[in-house]
Amino acid sequence: MNKVMSNKWMIALYVLPSLMLVAILIFIPLVLTGYYGLTEWNGAGVMKFVGLENYAHALQDEQFRESVVHSFLLALFSTLSLGIYLVVSLILASKIKGTNLLRKIYLIPMLLSSVAIAQLWLKVYHPTNGMLNSLLNLLGVDHPPEWLANPDIVLYAIFIPILWQYAGFYILIYYAALKNVPEELIEAARIDGATPLQIALKVKVPLISGIIKVTVVLAIVGSLKYFDLIYVMTGGGPNGASEVMASYMYKEAFGSYHFGYGSAIAFYLLIITLIMTYFTRKLTASKDDVQY
Amino acid sequence: MKLPYVFLYMVLALIAVFQIYPLIWLLSFSLKDNTEIFGKSPFALPESPKWENYVKVWTDGNIGTYFFNSVWITVLSVALTVLLASMVTFAITRMNWKLNKPVLGLFMVGYMIPIHSALIPLFSMFNKVGLIDNPLSIVITYTAYNLPLTIMILLGFYYSLPREMEEAAIMDGCSINRLFFKIILPMTTPVVSTTVIINMIFNWNEFVFVNTFISSEKYKTLTVGIQNFIGQYMTDWGAIGATLMISVLPLLIAFIFFSDRIIDGITAGAVKG
Numbered sequence: 001m002n003k004v005m006s007n008k009w010m011i012a013l014y015v016l017p018s019l020m021l022v023a024i025l026i027f028i029p030l031v032l033t034g035y036y037g038l039t040e041w042n043g044a045g046v047m048k049f050v051g052l053e054n055y056a057h058a059l060q061d062e063q064f065r066e067s068v069v070h071s072f073l074l075a076l077f078s079t080l081s082l083g084i085y086l087v088v089s090l091i092l093a094s095k096i097k098g099t100n101l102l103r104k105i106y107l108i109p110m111l112l113s114s115v116a117i118a119q120l121w122l123k124v125y126h127p128t129n130g131m132l133n134s135l136l137n138l139l140g141v142d143h144p145p146e147w148l149a150n151p152d153i154v155l156y157a158i159f160i161p162i163l164w165q166y167a168g169f170y171i172l173i174y175y176a177a178l179k180n181v182p183e184e185l186i187e188a189a190r191i192d193g194a195t196p197l198q199i200a201l202k203v204k205v206p207l208i209s210g211i212i213k214v215t216v217v218l219a220i221v222g223s224l225k226y227f228d229l230i231y232v233m234t235g236g237g238p239n240g241a242s243e244v245m246a247s248y249m250y251k252e253a254f255g256s257y258h259f260g261y262g263s264a265i266a267f268y269l270l271i272i273t274l275i276m277t278y279f280t281r282k283l284t285a286s287k288d289d290v291q292y
Numbered sequence: 293m294k295l296p297y298v299f300l301y302m303v304l305a306l307i308a309v310f311q312i313y314p315l316i317w318l319l320s321f322s323l324k325d326n327t328e329i330f331g332k333s334p335f336a337l338p339e340s341p342k343w344e345n346y347v348k349v350w351t352d353g354n355i356g357t358y359f360f361n362s363v364w365i366t367v368l369s370v371a372l373t374v375l376l377a378s379m380v381t382f383a384i385t386r387m388n389w390k391l392n393k394p395v396l397g398l399f400m401v402g403y404m405i406p407i408h409s410a411l412i413p414l415f416s417m418f419n420k421v422g423l424i425d426n427p428l429s430i431v432i433t434y435t436a437y438n439l440p441l442t443i444m445i446l447l448g449f450y451y452s453l454p455r456e457m458e459e460a461a462i463m464d465g466c467s468i469n470r471l472f473f474k475i476i477l478p479m480t481t482p483v484v485s486t487t488v489i490i491n492m493i494f495n496w497n498e499f500v501f502v503n504t505f506i507s508s509e510k511y512k513t514l515t516v517g518i519q520n521f522i523g524q525y526m527t528d529w530g531a532i533g534a535t536l537m538i539s540v541l542p543l544l545i546a547f548i549f550f551s552d553r554i555i556d557g558i559t560a561g562a563v564k565g
Contacts, residue, residue, distance in 0.1 A: 006388040010468045014383035015395060018376045018439055025414065025436035026402045032413035043416065088307060091300050104551050105308045108315065110558065111543040113497030115515045116536050119522055120318050123529065131317055134334045167311065169558060176559055225406045228499045232519060246408040253412050254504060263412050270409035277404055 089174035107168030322533025358517030
């Protein structure tokens, strides 16, 4: 038994193909991104080594700094919206009938590609014939805003389809966790005279704090990577008002052929994502994790 | 006690409307022509459904080609990912070697990195070996980037498989390959179907790799194809709607039949991370 299961050739045969794919297509490119960031390069010609120039330039670059701020704003919105999802899940999990169908309906947008969602919401936000402004007209609003053309509101407008896309996903996760809370604990609290609101806030929410922490990490790290939806809906515009890190990188590299500078931005994106993953995990990993 | 429940139901129903109505609206304008779209209320149902919108985008554009590309690239990548991930997970959980934990750790780290941070070197690597504008680059990239999550989902199931069966099989002189393909792999069907579904959704909807590596119309997938196609049909909302409906329909139909598996896949993928 042990001899057969320790056969080095077989282990190599089973593991190496995948390991090589991941090494060549994920890990080596990450290292190369850091290196390309040290060069001036148009993607095809000669690479000119320029040291830390690109990295230093990015810190001075107003557009890059704004894109970082926008990415973090989206991360903040996403984290705050977790509160809404949690409330909805608490309602769903409180012995209401028909929740199965409701959860499935909530999840439907999650199945669509970000490109399809972006195209659909371009139509929803269309200034004259869109669903939203037509609705506002019916309600008597005379001059509803041009949602995606106004730099002051475009980032909020873009967050709505993100909320729409992920609502069902987070509600599903919270609901599954809430259904795992032992019935005896809720019963005990009820016998002690706790109101449904108290049961929700003092019993249920603390008991699923582990899952809540996971979702906070998912929401923050996921937001830092947003690209498809913004690329299709606004291309970062108007005037950079909805630019995020990934879209700015893409524009610099594949739009302006600044592959060196684009790589520096991509490397910052990597570092920021890893740091945020580390810190959100650290911050949310409190010592008094509730056990049940 | 009655009244609060009515209120709660209304909240839940309102959210359901918010989640589903944009799609119903999409279906509705995909069946209208421009006079109806721009002349009448956007909330009106189509007077007589213009199915010719669908016929037009399917025959005029390359939607048929894009659709076919999405299907074969998705199927091939999913098959490759799930097979390779199963082999790795089998080797990590069942076979005896010292480096199994560090190797598993490497795959786990691969799950956390943002794909955009690897995009430029990937592009130049594929360029050097002549894989730019070649669907093979898409298949291997999808496989590599979906391996970590797939392994993570498989892992728990493999740990829970009883060992008696394989011990008996090895005693009887069964080879590793036979053990894996004939005994272990069939036993993992439930979790394999979960990973197939989650991979299918990711690959079908993927955008940035195809947008960056593929330039010929004949290799584009639906997500990228519709993006370009819609650019040309700027003002023909009916055609745009029909195109979008065609791109989202396969997963919506899959959801009707496999909703429980899809829910499993989506939650498993998230909570393992």
